[in-house]
Amino acid sequence: MLLNIDPKSVTPLYEQVIQQIKELCARGVLSPNEKLPSVRELSAQMLINPNTVSKAYRELERQGVIVSIHGRGTFISEDFISEQTPAQREKIKNELKQLVIDSYYAGVQKETLFSWLEDFYEEIGGEDDES
Amino acid sequence: MLLNIDPKSVTPLYEQVIQQIKELCARGVLSPNEKLPSVRELSAQMLINPNTVSKAYRELERQGVIVSIHGRGTFISEDFISEQTPAQREKIKNELKQLVIDSYYAGVQKETLFSWLEDFYEEIGGEDDES
DNA sequence: CAAGTGTACTATGACATATAATACACATAA
DNA sequence: TTATGTGTATTATATGTCATAGTACACTTG
Incomplete structure:
Protein backbone atom coordinates (compact mmCIF):
# COMPACT_ATOMS: atom_id res chain seq x y z
CA MET A 1 0.00 0.00 0.00
CA SER A 77 8.33 16.18 -11.06
CA GLU A 78 11.73 15.88 -12.69
CA ASP A 79 13.13 19.19 -11.66
CA PHE A 80 11.92 20.56 -8.42
CA ILE A 81 12.41 24.29 -8.01
CA SER A 82 11.80 25.62 -4.54
CA GLU A 83 9.91 28.87 -4.78
CA GLN A 84 11.33 30.30 -1.55
CA THR A 85 8.53 32.79 -1.15
CA PRO A 86 8.95 35.09 1.84
CA ALA A 87 5.34 34.32 2.75
CA GLN A 88 6.04 30.57 2.82
CA ARG A 89 9.11 31.19 4.87
CA GLU A 90 7.17 33.28 7.36
CA LYS A 91 4.43 30.67 7.51
CA ILE A 92 6.91 27.96 8.44
CA LYS A 93 8.50 30.21 11.01
CA ASN A 94 5.16 30.89 12.66
CA GLU A 95 4.25 27.23 12.66
CA LEU A 96 7.56 26.47 14.33
CA LYS A 97 6.92 29.10 16.98
CA GLN A 98 3.53 27.64 17.77
CA LEU A 99 5.07 24.19 17.91
CA VAL A 100 7.58 25.39 20.49
CA ILE A 101 4.79 26.87 22.60
CA ASP A 102 2.74 23.71 22.37
CA SER A 103 5.82 21.69 23.31
CA TYR A 104 6.23 23.91 26.35
CA TYR A 105 2.68 23.13 27.47
CA ALA A 106 2.96 19.45 26.60
CA GLY A 107 6.14 19.03 28.60
CA VAL A 108 8.30 18.24 25.59
CA GLN A 109 11.85 19.33 26.32
CA LYS A 110 13.97 21.48 24.08
CA GLU A 111 16.53 18.72 23.66
CA THR A 112 13.80 16.30 22.56
CA LEU A 113 12.70 18.70 19.83
CA PHE A 114 16.27 19.10 18.59
CA SER A 115 16.76 15.34 18.63
CA TRP A 116 13.63 14.74 16.58
CA LEU A 117 14.71 17.42 14.13
CA GLU A 118 18.06 15.71 13.67
CA ASP A 119 16.35 12.38 13.06
CA PHE A 120 14.02 13.75 10.41
CA TYR A 121 16.84 15.41 8.52
CA GLU A 122 18.80 12.18 8.66
CA GLU A 123 15.89 10.35 7.03
CA ILE A 124 15.72 12.89 4.24
CA GLY A 125 19.44 13.20 3.75
CA GLY A 126 19.76 9.41 3.71
CA GLU A 127 18.17 9.25 0.25
CA ASP A 128 16.66 5.86 1.03
CA ASP A 129 15.54 3.70 -1.87
CA GLU A 130 13.31 0.68 -1.37
CA SER A 131 14.31 -1.10 -4.59
CA MET B 1 -4.15 45.94 22.62
CA SER B 77 -3.47 29.43 36.04
CA GLU B 78 -1.30 29.52 39.14
CA ASP B 79 0.21 26.10 38.86
CA PHE B 80 0.60 24.73 35.40
CA ILE B 81 0.94 20.99 35.21
CA SER B 82 2.00 19.60 31.86
CA GLU B 83 -0.05 16.56 31.02
CA GLN B 84 2.65 14.89 28.91
CA THR B 85 0.18 12.61 27.15
CA PRO B 86 1.82 10.19 24.68
CA ALA B 87 -0.82 11.25 22.14
CA GLN B 88 0.13 14.92 22.49
CA ARG B 89 3.77 14.00 22.23
CA GLU B 90 3.14 12.04 19.05
CA LYS B 91 1.06 14.85 17.62
CA ILE B 92 3.87 17.35 18.12
CA LYS B 93 6.36 14.91 16.62
CA ASN B 94 4.24 14.47 13.51
CA GLU B 95 3.75 18.20 13.15
CA LEU B 96 7.49 18.67 13.36
CA LYS B 97 8.04 16.02 10.67
CA GLN B 98 5.62 17.75 8.34
CA LEU B 99 7.30 21.05 9.08
CA VAL B 100 10.64 19.60 8.06
CA ILE B 101 9.18 18.28 4.82
CA ASP B 102 7.54 21.63 4.07
CA SER B 103 10.84 23.34 4.82
CA TYR B 104 12.50 21.05 2.31
CA TYR B 105 10.05 22.12 -0.37
CA ALA B 106 10.17 25.78 0.61
CA GLY B 107 13.93 25.87 0.45
CA VAL B 108 14.38 26.54 4.15
CA GLN B 109 17.74 25.18 5.25
CA LYS B 110 18.29 22.89 8.20
CA GLU B 111 20.50 25.44 9.90
CA THR B 112 17.80 28.09 9.55
CA LEU B 113 15.30 25.87 11.31
CA PHE B 114 17.72 25.19 14.15
CA SER B 115 18.45 28.89 14.44
CA TRP B 116 14.79 29.80 14.68
CA LEU B 117 14.29 27.11 17.27
CA GLU B 118 17.08 28.53 19.39
CA ASP B 119 15.58 32.00 19.13
CA PHE B 120 12.15 30.88 20.25
CA TYR B 121 13.52 29.05 23.25
CA GLU B 122 15.54 32.09 24.17
CA GLU B 123 12.37 34.18 24.17
CA ILE B 124 10.64 31.72 26.45
CA GLY B 125 13.59 31.13 28.74
CA GLY B 126 14.18 34.86 28.98
CA GLU B 127 11.09 35.31 31.17
CA ASP B 128 10.56 38.76 29.76
CA ASP B 129 8.34 41.14 31.68
CA GLU B 130 6.98 44.31 30.14
CA SER B 131 6.45 46.13 33.42
C1' DC C 1 -12.50 1.59 -31.99
C1' DA C 2 -12.07 0.54 -26.70
C1' DA C 3 -9.92 1.26 -22.44
C1' DG C 4 -7.53 4.00 -19.26
C1' DT C 5 -6.24 8.48 -18.08
C1' DG C 6 -6.85 13.53 -16.21
C1' DT C 7 -10.30 17.07 -15.72
C1' DA C 8 -14.63 19.57 -14.86
C1' DC C 9 -19.08 20.22 -13.13
C1' DT C 10 -23.34 19.83 -10.22
C1' DA C 11 -25.60 18.14 -6.19
C1' DT C 12 -25.88 16.56 -1.57
C1' DG C 13 -24.86 15.84 3.33
C1' DA C 14 -22.02 16.48 7.35
C1' DC C 15 -19.37 19.38 9.93
C1' DA C 16 -16.78 23.66 11.55
C1' DT C 17 -16.69 28.51 11.99
C1' DA C 18 -18.71 32.85 13.24
C1' DT C 19 -22.27 35.88 14.41
C1' DA C 20 -26.62 37.21 16.69
C1' DA C 21 -29.78 37.24 20.29
C1' DT C 22 -31.26 35.60 24.68
C1' DA C 23 -31.27 33.86 29.08
C1' DC C 24 -29.47 32.23 33.45
C1' DA C 25 -26.32 31.84 37.59
C1' DC C 26 -22.78 33.76 40.37
C1' DA C 27 -19.88 37.54 42.73
C1' DT C 28 -19.21 42.05 44.08
C1' DA C 29 -20.19 46.82 45.31
C1' DA C 30 -23.45 50.43 46.21
C1' DT D 1 -31.57 44.35 48.75
C1' DT D 2 -30.52 46.11 43.93
C1' DA D 3 -27.45 46.96 40.15
C1' DT D 4 -23.67 45.73 37.61
C1' DG D 5 -20.28 42.83 35.75
C1' DT D 6 -18.96 38.29 35.27
C1' DG D 7 -18.98 33.29 33.15
C1' DT D 8 -22.03 30.03 30.97
C1' DA D 9 -25.55 27.95 28.07
C1' DT D 10 -28.82 27.75 24.42
C1' DT D 11 -30.97 28.37 19.84
C1' DA D 12 -30.87 30.15 15.28
C1' DT D 13 -28.74 31.60 11.04
C1' DA D 14 -25.22 32.10 7.49
C1' DT D 15 -21.04 30.69 5.38
C1' DG D 16 -17.37 27.72 4.06
C1' DT D 17 -14.86 23.22 3.91
C1' DC D 18 -14.70 18.37 3.37
C1' DA D 19 -16.21 14.25 1.25
C1' DT D 20 -19.02 11.54 -1.55
C1' DA D 21 -21.84 10.56 -5.65
C1' DG D 22 -22.80 10.88 -10.28
C1' DT D 23 -22.00 12.40 -14.82
C1' DA D 24 -19.59 14.06 -18.64
C1' DC D 25 -15.72 15.37 -21.63
C1' DA D 26 -10.98 15.36 -23.67
C1' DC D 27 -6.72 13.15 -24.26
C1' DT D 28 -3.43 8.99 -24.95
C1' DT D 29 -2.47 4.48 -25.93
C1' DG D 30 -3.04 -0.17 -27.87
Missing part, protein backbone atom coordinates in the same frame (compact mmCIF):
# COMPACT_ATOMS: atom_id res chain seq x y z
CA LEU A 2 1.55 3.28 -1.13
CA LEU A 3 -0.20 5.46 1.43
CA ASN A 4 -1.66 5.09 4.88
CA ILE A 5 -4.94 6.96 5.07
CA ASP A 6 -6.80 7.31 8.35
CA PRO A 7 -10.47 8.24 7.85
CA LYS A 8 -10.82 8.97 11.58
CA SER A 9 -8.02 11.54 11.66
CA VAL A 10 -8.81 15.21 12.11
CA THR A 11 -6.51 15.88 9.16
CA PRO A 12 -8.53 16.06 5.92
CA LEU A 13 -8.12 13.06 3.63
CA TYR A 14 -6.76 15.08 0.70
CA GLU A 15 -4.28 16.68 3.11
CA GLN A 16 -3.08 13.26 4.25
CA VAL A 17 -2.49 12.29 0.63
CA ILE A 18 -0.53 15.49 0.02
CA GLN A 19 1.61 15.13 3.14
CA GLN A 20 2.47 11.49 2.58
CA ILE A 21 3.38 11.85 -1.08
CA LYS A 22 5.58 14.82 -0.25
CA GLU A 23 7.23 12.75 2.46
CA LEU A 24 7.84 9.82 0.10
CA CYS A 25 9.42 12.24 -2.38
CA ALA A 26 11.61 13.87 0.26
CA ARG A 27 12.77 10.47 1.50
CA GLY A 28 13.60 9.35 -2.00
CA VAL A 29 11.13 6.47 -1.97
CA LEU A 30 9.47 8.10 -4.94
CA SER A 31 11.89 9.25 -7.61
CA PRO A 32 11.59 11.93 -10.31
CA ASN A 33 9.60 10.86 -13.39
CA GLU A 34 8.15 7.91 -11.50
CA LYS A 35 4.54 7.19 -12.30
CA LEU A 36 1.97 7.53 -9.55
CA PRO A 37 -1.22 5.45 -9.34
CA SER A 38 -4.06 6.89 -11.40
CA VAL A 39 -6.74 8.93 -9.69
CA ARG A 40 -9.22 6.05 -9.93
CA GLU A 41 -6.68 3.41 -8.92
CA LEU A 42 -5.45 5.25 -5.83
CA SER A 43 -8.97 6.13 -4.76
CA ALA A 44 -9.93 2.46 -5.04
CA GLN A 45 -6.92 1.32 -3.02
CA MET A 46 -7.37 3.95 -0.31
CA LEU A 47 -11.15 3.51 -0.24
CA ILE A 48 -11.75 7.21 -0.79
CA ASN A 49 -13.50 9.21 -3.46
CA PRO A 50 -11.74 9.90 -6.79
CA ASN A 51 -12.52 13.58 -6.33
CA THR A 52 -10.53 13.59 -3.11
CA VAL A 53 -7.47 12.12 -4.83
CA SER A 54 -7.93 14.52 -7.71
CA LYS A 55 -7.98 17.44 -5.30
CA ALA A 56 -4.74 16.24 -3.68
CA TYR A 57 -3.03 15.75 -7.06
CA ARG A 58 -4.17 19.19 -8.18
CA GLU A 59 -2.64 20.81 -5.11
CA LEU A 60 0.57 18.76 -5.41
CA GLU A 61 0.93 19.91 -9.00
CA ARG A 62 0.34 23.50 -7.95
CA GLN A 63 3.20 23.09 -5.49
CA GLY A 64 5.42 21.65 -8.19
CA VAL A 65 5.79 18.24 -6.58
CA ILE A 66 4.09 16.26 -9.35
CA VAL A 67 3.02 16.72 -12.96
CA SER A 68 -0.25 15.50 -14.42
CA ILE A 69 -0.51 14.77 -18.13
CA HIS A 70 -3.93 14.45 -19.68
CA GLY A 71 -4.64 10.90 -20.80
CA ARG A 72 -1.26 9.59 -19.69
CA GLY A 73 -1.06 9.80 -15.94
CA THR A 74 0.58 11.56 -13.03
CA PHE A 75 4.32 11.63 -12.38
CA ILE A 76 6.82 12.91 -9.86
CA LEU B 2 -3.61 42.57 24.30
CA LEU B 3 -4.04 40.48 21.17
CA ASN B 4 -3.59 40.89 17.45
CA ILE B 5 -6.51 39.26 15.66
CA ASP B 6 -6.58 39.00 11.89
CA PRO B 7 -10.09 38.37 10.52
CA LYS B 8 -8.66 37.57 7.08
CA SER B 9 -6.35 34.82 8.32
CA VAL B 10 -7.12 31.20 7.48
CA THR B 11 -6.60 30.42 11.15
CA PRO B 12 -9.94 30.46 13.00
CA LEU B 13 -10.48 33.46 15.27
CA TYR B 14 -10.84 31.40 18.45
CA GLU B 15 -7.65 29.56 17.52
CA GLN B 16 -5.78 32.86 17.16
CA VAL B 17 -6.94 33.88 20.63
CA ILE B 18 -5.78 30.53 22.06
CA GLN B 19 -2.38 30.67 20.39
CA GLN B 20 -1.62 34.25 21.36
CA ILE B 21 -2.64 33.90 24.99
CA LYS B 22 -0.54 30.75 25.29
CA GLU B 23 2.38 32.62 23.77
CA LEU B 24 1.99 35.54 26.17
CA CYS B 25 1.96 33.08 29.07
CA ALA B 26 5.02 31.23 27.81
CA ARG B 27 6.90 34.49 27.33
CA GLY B 28 6.00 35.63 30.82
CA VAL B 29 4.12 38.69 29.64
CA LEU B 30 1.08 37.26 31.39
CA SER B 31 1.82 36.02 34.89
CA PRO B 32 0.04 33.41 37.05
CA ASN B 33 -3.13 34.68 38.78
CA GLU B 34 -3.23 37.68 36.50
CA LYS B 35 -6.71 38.71 35.45
CA LEU B 36 -7.65 38.49 31.79
CA PRO B 37 -10.17 40.80 30.09
CA SER B 38 -13.73 39.64 30.47
CA VAL B 39 -15.40 37.79 27.61
CA ARG B 40 -17.43 40.85 26.68
CA GLU B 41 -14.54 43.26 27.09
CA LEU B 42 -12.11 41.27 24.96
CA SER B 43 -14.73 40.63 22.28
CA ALA B 44 -15.43 44.39 22.15
CA GLN B 45 -11.73 45.23 21.86
CA MET B 46 -11.02 42.58 19.22
CA LEU B 47 -14.23 43.32 17.31
CA ILE B 48 -15.28 39.69 17.43
CA ASN B 49 -18.26 37.89 18.87
CA PRO B 50 -18.41 37.15 22.62
CA ASN B 51 -19.15 33.50 21.79
CA THR B 52 -15.84 33.27 19.95
CA VAL B 53 -13.91 34.54 22.96
CA SER B 54 -15.89 32.25 25.23
CA LYS B 55 -14.98 29.27 23.06
CA ALA B 56 -11.30 30.21 23.24
CA TYR B 57 -11.41 30.65 27.02
CA ARG B 58 -13.20 27.30 27.42
CA GLU B 59 -10.49 25.53 25.43
CA LEU B 60 -7.69 27.33 27.28
CA GLU B 61 -9.22 26.24 30.58
CA ARG B 62 -9.47 22.66 29.32
CA GLN B 63 -5.75 22.81 28.56
CA GLY B 64 -5.02 24.13 32.03
CA VAL B 65 -3.67 27.48 30.85
CA ILE B 66 -6.35 29.64 32.46
CA VAL B 67 -9.07 29.32 35.09
CA SER B 68 -12.54 30.80 34.80
CA ILE B 69 -14.50 31.62 37.94
CA HIS B 70 -18.21 32.22 37.61
CA GLY B 71 -19.09 35.83 38.34
CA ARG B 72 -15.53 36.87 39.06
CA GLY B 73 -13.55 36.57 35.87
CA THR B 74 -10.85 34.64 34.08
CA PHE B 75 -7.29 34.28 35.34
CA ILE B 76 -3.97 32.78 34.34
Whole structure:
Protein backbone atom coordinates (compact mmCIF):
# COMPACT_ATOMS: atom_id res chain seq x y z
CA MET A 1 0.00 0.00 0.00
CA LEU A 2 1.55 3.28 -1.13
CA LEU A 3 -0.20 5.46 1.43
CA ASN A 4 -1.66 5.09 4.88
CA ILE A 5 -4.94 6.96 5.07
CA ASP A 6 -6.80 7.31 8.35
CA PRO A 7 -10.47 8.24 7.85
CA LYS A 8 -10.82 8.97 11.58
CA SER A 9 -8.02 11.54 11.66
CA VAL A 10 -8.81 15.21 12.11
CA THR A 11 -6.51 15.88 9.16
CA PRO A 12 -8.53 16.06 5.92
CA LEU A 13 -8.12 13.06 3.63
CA TYR A 14 -6.76 15.08 0.70
CA GLU A 15 -4.28 16.68 3.11
CA GLN A 16 -3.08 13.26 4.25
CA VAL A 17 -2.49 12.29 0.63
CA ILE A 18 -0.53 15.49 0.02
CA GLN A 19 1.61 15.13 3.14
CA GLN A 20 2.47 11.49 2.58
CA ILE A 21 3.38 11.85 -1.08
CA LYS A 22 5.58 14.82 -0.25
CA GLU A 23 7.23 12.75 2.46
CA LEU A 24 7.84 9.82 0.10
CA CYS A 25 9.42 12.24 -2.38
CA ALA A 26 11.61 13.87 0.26
CA ARG A 27 12.77 10.47 1.50
CA GLY A 28 13.60 9.35 -2.00
CA VAL A 29 11.13 6.47 -1.97
CA LEU A 30 9.47 8.10 -4.94
CA SER A 31 11.89 9.25 -7.61
CA PRO A 32 11.59 11.93 -10.31
CA ASN A 33 9.60 10.86 -13.39
CA GLU A 34 8.15 7.91 -11.50
CA LYS A 35 4.54 7.19 -12.30
CA LEU A 36 1.97 7.53 -9.55
CA PRO A 37 -1.22 5.45 -9.34
CA SER A 38 -4.06 6.89 -11.40
CA VAL A 39 -6.74 8.93 -9.69
CA ARG A 40 -9.22 6.05 -9.93
CA GLU A 41 -6.68 3.41 -8.92
CA LEU A 42 -5.45 5.25 -5.83
CA SER A 43 -8.97 6.13 -4.76
CA ALA A 44 -9.93 2.46 -5.04
CA GLN A 45 -6.92 1.32 -3.02
CA MET A 46 -7.37 3.95 -0.31
CA LEU A 47 -11.15 3.51 -0.24
CA ILE A 48 -11.75 7.21 -0.79
CA ASN A 49 -13.50 9.21 -3.46
CA PRO A 50 -11.74 9.90 -6.79
CA ASN A 51 -12.52 13.58 -6.33
CA THR A 52 -10.53 13.59 -3.11
CA VAL A 53 -7.47 12.12 -4.83
CA SER A 54 -7.93 14.52 -7.71
CA LYS A 55 -7.98 17.44 -5.30
CA ALA A 56 -4.74 16.24 -3.68
CA TYR A 57 -3.03 15.75 -7.06
CA ARG A 58 -4.17 19.19 -8.18
CA GLU A 59 -2.64 20.81 -5.11
CA LEU A 60 0.57 18.76 -5.41
CA GLU A 61 0.93 19.91 -9.00
CA ARG A 62 0.34 23.50 -7.95
CA GLN A 63 3.20 23.09 -5.49
CA GLY A 64 5.42 21.65 -8.19
CA VAL A 65 5.79 18.24 -6.58
CA ILE A 66 4.09 16.26 -9.35
CA VAL A 67 3.02 16.72 -12.96
CA SER A 68 -0.25 15.50 -14.42
CA ILE A 69 -0.51 14.77 -18.13
CA HIS A 70 -3.93 14.45 -19.68
CA GLY A 71 -4.64 10.90 -20.80
CA ARG A 72 -1.26 9.59 -19.69
CA GLY A 73 -1.06 9.80 -15.94
CA THR A 74 0.58 11.56 -13.03
CA PHE A 75 4.32 11.63 -12.38
CA ILE A 76 6.82 12.91 -9.86
CA SER A 77 8.33 16.18 -11.06
CA GLU A 78 11.73 15.88 -12.69
CA ASP A 79 13.13 19.19 -11.66
CA PHE A 80 11.92 20.56 -8.42
CA ILE A 81 12.41 24.29 -8.01
CA SER A 82 11.80 25.62 -4.54
CA GLU A 83 9.91 28.87 -4.78
CA GLN A 84 11.33 30.30 -1.55
CA THR A 85 8.53 32.79 -1.15
CA PRO A 86 8.95 35.09 1.84
CA ALA A 87 5.34 34.32 2.75
CA GLN A 88 6.04 30.57 2.82
CA ARG A 89 9.11 31.19 4.87
CA GLU A 90 7.17 33.28 7.36
CA LYS A 91 4.43 30.67 7.51
CA ILE A 92 6.91 27.96 8.44
CA LYS A 93 8.50 30.21 11.01
CA ASN A 94 5.16 30.89 12.66
CA GLU A 95 4.25 27.23 12.66
CA LEU A 96 7.56 26.47 14.33
CA LYS A 97 6.92 29.10 16.98
CA GLN A 98 3.53 27.64 17.77
CA LEU A 99 5.07 24.19 17.91
CA VAL A 100 7.58 25.39 20.49
CA ILE A 101 4.79 26.87 22.60
CA ASP A 102 2.74 23.71 22.37
CA SER A 103 5.82 21.69 23.31
CA TYR A 104 6.23 23.91 26.35
CA TYR A 105 2.68 23.13 27.47
CA ALA A 106 2.96 19.45 26.60
CA GLY A 107 6.14 19.03 28.60
CA VAL A 108 8.30 18.24 25.59
CA GLN A 109 11.85 19.33 26.32
CA LYS A 110 13.97 21.48 24.08
CA GLU A 111 16.53 18.72 23.66
CA THR A 112 13.80 16.30 22.56
CA LEU A 113 12.70 18.70 19.83
CA PHE A 114 16.27 19.10 18.59
CA SER A 115 16.76 15.34 18.63
CA TRP A 116 13.63 14.74 16.58
CA LEU A 117 14.71 17.42 14.13
CA GLU A 118 18.06 15.71 13.67
CA ASP A 119 16.35 12.38 13.06
CA PHE A 120 14.02 13.75 10.41
CA TYR A 121 16.84 15.41 8.52
CA GLU A 122 18.80 12.18 8.66
CA GLU A 123 15.89 10.35 7.03
CA ILE A 124 15.72 12.89 4.24
CA GLY A 125 19.44 13.20 3.75
CA GLY A 126 19.76 9.41 3.71
CA GLU A 127 18.17 9.25 0.25
CA ASP A 128 16.66 5.86 1.03
CA ASP A 129 15.54 3.70 -1.87
CA GLU A 130 13.31 0.68 -1.37
CA SER A 131 14.31 -1.10 -4.59
CA MET B 1 -4.15 45.94 22.62
CA LEU B 2 -3.61 42.57 24.30
CA LEU B 3 -4.04 40.48 21.17
CA ASN B 4 -3.59 40.89 17.45
CA ILE B 5 -6.51 39.26 15.66
CA ASP B 6 -6.58 39.00 11.89
CA PRO B 7 -10.09 38.37 10.52
CA LYS B 8 -8.66 37.57 7.08
CA SER B 9 -6.35 34.82 8.32
CA VAL B 10 -7.12 31.20 7.48
CA THR B 11 -6.60 30.42 11.15
CA PRO B 12 -9.94 30.46 13.00
CA LEU B 13 -10.48 33.46 15.27
CA TYR B 14 -10.84 31.40 18.45
CA GLU B 15 -7.65 29.56 17.52
CA GLN B 16 -5.78 32.86 17.16
CA VAL B 17 -6.94 33.88 20.63
CA ILE B 18 -5.78 30.53 22.06
CA GLN B 19 -2.38 30.67 20.39
CA GLN B 20 -1.62 34.25 21.36
CA ILE B 21 -2.64 33.90 24.99
CA LYS B 22 -0.54 30.75 25.29
CA GLU B 23 2.38 32.62 23.77
CA LEU B 24 1.99 35.54 26.17
CA CYS B 25 1.96 33.08 29.07
CA ALA B 26 5.02 31.23 27.81
CA ARG B 27 6.90 34.49 27.33
CA GLY B 28 6.00 35.63 30.82
CA VAL B 29 4.12 38.69 29.64
CA LEU B 30 1.08 37.26 31.39
CA SER B 31 1.82 36.02 34.89
CA PRO B 32 0.04 33.41 37.05
CA ASN B 33 -3.13 34.68 38.78
CA GLU B 34 -3.23 37.68 36.50
CA LYS B 35 -6.71 38.71 35.45
CA LEU B 36 -7.65 38.49 31.79
CA PRO B 37 -10.17 40.80 30.09
CA SER B 38 -13.73 39.64 30.47
CA VAL B 39 -15.40 37.79 27.61
CA ARG B 40 -17.43 40.85 26.68
CA GLU B 41 -14.54 43.26 27.09
CA LEU B 42 -12.11 41.27 24.96
CA SER B 43 -14.73 40.63 22.28
CA ALA B 44 -15.43 44.39 22.15
CA GLN B 45 -11.73 45.23 21.86
CA MET B 46 -11.02 42.58 19.22
CA LEU B 47 -14.23 43.32 17.31
CA ILE B 48 -15.28 39.69 17.43
CA ASN B 49 -18.26 37.89 18.87
CA PRO B 50 -18.41 37.15 22.62
CA ASN B 51 -19.15 33.50 21.79
CA THR B 52 -15.84 33.27 19.95
CA VAL B 53 -13.91 34.54 22.96
CA SER B 54 -15.89 32.25 25.23
CA LYS B 55 -14.98 29.27 23.06
CA ALA B 56 -11.30 30.21 23.24
CA TYR B 57 -11.41 30.65 27.02
CA ARG B 58 -13.20 27.30 27.42
CA GLU B 59 -10.49 25.53 25.43
CA LEU B 60 -7.69 27.33 27.28
CA GLU B 61 -9.22 26.24 30.58
CA ARG B 62 -9.47 22.66 29.32
CA GLN B 63 -5.75 22.81 28.56
CA GLY B 64 -5.02 24.13 32.03
CA VAL B 65 -3.67 27.48 30.85
CA ILE B 66 -6.35 29.64 32.46
CA VAL B 67 -9.07 29.32 35.09
CA SER B 68 -12.54 30.80 34.80
CA ILE B 69 -14.50 31.62 37.94
CA HIS B 70 -18.21 32.22 37.61
CA GLY B 71 -19.09 35.83 38.34
CA ARG B 72 -15.53 36.87 39.06
CA GLY B 73 -13.55 36.57 35.87
CA THR B 74 -10.85 34.64 34.08
CA PHE B 75 -7.29 34.28 35.34
CA ILE B 76 -3.97 32.78 34.34
CA SER B 77 -3.47 29.43 36.04
CA GLU B 78 -1.30 29.52 39.14
CA ASP B 79 0.21 26.10 38.86
CA PHE B 80 0.60 24.73 35.40
CA ILE B 81 0.94 20.99 35.21
CA SER B 82 2.00 19.60 31.86
CA GLU B 83 -0.05 16.56 31.02
CA GLN B 84 2.65 14.89 28.91
CA THR B 85 0.18 12.61 27.15
CA PRO B 86 1.82 10.19 24.68
CA ALA B 87 -0.82 11.25 22.14
CA GLN B 88 0.13 14.92 22.49
CA ARG B 89 3.77 14.00 22.23
CA GLU B 90 3.14 12.04 19.05
CA LYS B 91 1.06 14.85 17.62
CA ILE B 92 3.87 17.35 18.12
CA LYS B 93 6.36 14.91 16.62
CA ASN B 94 4.24 14.47 13.51
CA GLU B 95 3.75 18.20 13.15
CA LEU B 96 7.49 18.67 13.36
CA LYS B 97 8.04 16.02 10.67
CA GLN B 98 5.62 17.75 8.34
CA LEU B 99 7.30 21.05 9.08
CA VAL B 100 10.64 19.60 8.06
CA ILE B 101 9.18 18.28 4.82
CA ASP B 102 7.54 21.63 4.07
CA SER B 103 10.84 23.34 4.82
CA TYR B 104 12.50 21.05 2.31
CA TYR B 105 10.05 22.12 -0.37
CA ALA B 106 10.17 25.78 0.61
CA GLY B 107 13.93 25.87 0.45
CA VAL B 108 14.38 26.54 4.15
CA GLN B 109 17.74 25.18 5.25
CA LYS B 110 18.29 22.89 8.20
CA GLU B 111 20.50 25.44 9.90
CA THR B 112 17.80 28.09 9.55
CA LEU B 113 15.30 25.87 11.31
CA PHE B 114 17.72 25.19 14.15
CA SER B 115 18.45 28.89 14.44
CA TRP B 116 14.79 29.80 14.68
CA LEU B 117 14.29 27.11 17.27
CA GLU B 118 17.08 28.53 19.39
CA ASP B 119 15.58 32.00 19.13
CA PHE B 120 12.15 30.88 20.25
CA TYR B 121 13.52 29.05 23.25
CA GLU B 122 15.54 32.09 24.17
CA GLU B 123 12.37 34.18 24.17
CA ILE B 124 10.64 31.72 26.45
CA GLY B 125 13.59 31.13 28.74
CA GLY B 126 14.18 34.86 28.98
CA GLU B 127 11.09 35.31 31.17
CA ASP B 128 10.56 38.76 29.76
CA ASP B 129 8.34 41.14 31.68
CA GLU B 130 6.98 44.31 30.14
CA SER B 131 6.45 46.13 33.42
C1' DC C 1 -12.50 1.59 -31.99
C1' DA C 2 -12.07 0.54 -26.70
C1' DA C 3 -9.92 1.26 -22.44
C1' DG C 4 -7.53 4.00 -19.26
C1' DT C 5 -6.24 8.48 -18.08
C1' DG C 6 -6.85 13.53 -16.21
C1' DT C 7 -10.30 17.07 -15.72
C1' DA C 8 -14.63 19.57 -14.86
C1' DC C 9 -19.08 20.22 -13.13
C1' DT C 10 -23.34 19.83 -10.22
C1' DA C 11 -25.60 18.14 -6.19
C1' DT C 12 -25.88 16.56 -1.57
C1' DG C 13 -24.86 15.84 3.33
C1' DA C 14 -22.02 16.48 7.35
C1' DC C 15 -19.37 19.38 9.93
C1' DA C 16 -16.78 23.66 11.55
C1' DT C 17 -16.69 28.51 11.99
C1' DA C 18 -18.71 32.85 13.24
C1' DT C 19 -22.27 35.88 14.41
C1' DA C 20 -26.62 37.21 16.69
C1' DA C 21 -29.78 37.24 20.29
C1' DT C 22 -31.26 35.60 24.68
C1' DA C 23 -31.27 33.86 29.08
C1' DC C 24 -29.47 32.23 33.45
C1' DA C 25 -26.32 31.84 37.59
C1' DC C 26 -22.78 33.76 40.37
C1' DA C 27 -19.88 37.54 42.73
C1' DT C 28 -19.21 42.05 44.08
C1' DA C 29 -20.19 46.82 45.31
C1' DA C 30 -23.45 50.43 46.21
C1' DT D 1 -31.57 44.35 48.75
C1' DT D 2 -30.52 46.11 43.93
C1' DA D 3 -27.45 46.96 40.15
C1' DT D 4 -23.67 45.73 37.61
C1' DG D 5 -20.28 42.83 35.75
C1' DT D 6 -18.96 38.29 35.27
C1' DG D 7 -18.98 33.29 33.15
C1' DT D 8 -22.03 30.03 30.97
C1' DA D 9 -25.55 27.95 28.07
C1' DT D 10 -28.82 27.75 24.42
C1' DT D 11 -30.97 28.37 19.84
C1' DA D 12 -30.87 30.15 15.28
C1' DT D 13 -28.74 31.60 11.04
C1' DA D 14 -25.22 32.10 7.49
C1' DT D 15 -21.04 30.69 5.38
C1' DG D 16 -17.37 27.72 4.06
C1' DT D 17 -14.86 23.22 3.91
C1' DC D 18 -14.70 18.37 3.37
C1' DA D 19 -16.21 14.25 1.25
C1' DT D 20 -19.02 11.54 -1.55
C1' DA D 21 -21.84 10.56 -5.65
C1' DG D 22 -22.80 10.88 -10.28
C1' DT D 23 -22.00 12.40 -14.82
C1' DA D 24 -19.59 14.06 -18.64
C1' DC D 25 -15.72 15.37 -21.63
C1' DA D 26 -10.98 15.36 -23.67
C1' DC D 27 -6.72 13.15 -24.26
C1' DT D 28 -3.43 8.99 -24.95
C1' DT D 29 -2.47 4.48 -25.93
C1' DG D 30 -3.04 -0.17 -27.87
